[in-house]
Amino acid sequence: MYQYSIMEGEESLEKISSEVRIKDPSIRDAISLLPPIIPFHGTSDYSIPSDASKAFADALRRSRVSTELILYDGKTHTDLSAKCQDCTVVPDTLRGGKDELFDHIIVVIHADDEEALARDAMAPPRERLVPELLLTMARFISPF
Template structure:
């Protein structure tokens, strides 16, 4: 399955605009957070921006967080394996603990995560990844 057929079948932006089914359920969803890297060559960040513009018209609450310089897999694959500061993880934890000052204080004291994969392997994987 390629091109237009795949886009129509799997694109959330396309699917939620179709009458019935998914479209009618969008307003029942909890608030949606979209995360996208600005250097994503597989799915441009503009796709998330367009999706974000559609959601309010269907009754959904949504927010888009753009991560400067991140590609398609950095946020959920390379960054966690790299260790240290993980922007996506920190953002999600901050949302979960919003309003809980004790939990936020504990989060601020957490040590950085350790590196799981050498940088040379992450760069190699990034260079051969189709995304």
């Protein structure tokens, strides 16, 4: 799997994988101190499949950590191919305008602040942060 090459091989899985680490009995007391965790993942991510986030969320729930998994149907990690121009998670946020991931994050951050949520709802569309040419070029150098 591609994620093993990112993690320096399968032998590194126990040191790096969040799903594996959460099951370690030596950190059981620390697990109870975790805040609510919300993994965000695209279902078409080929570098780290969304099943990894599903397994992580399940492990968190079994450890009694408040968890809400949010999946973006058809979204990849950073693939900017012509056939997939509007199906990326990370570059969508850089394009400006309306973005599902950004909106979810803002709702989480402002969850207990009705006034901030009301201001967010009235905010103008976000400005583009990066020219499309740079996003297209990133496809050729991104390891994901």
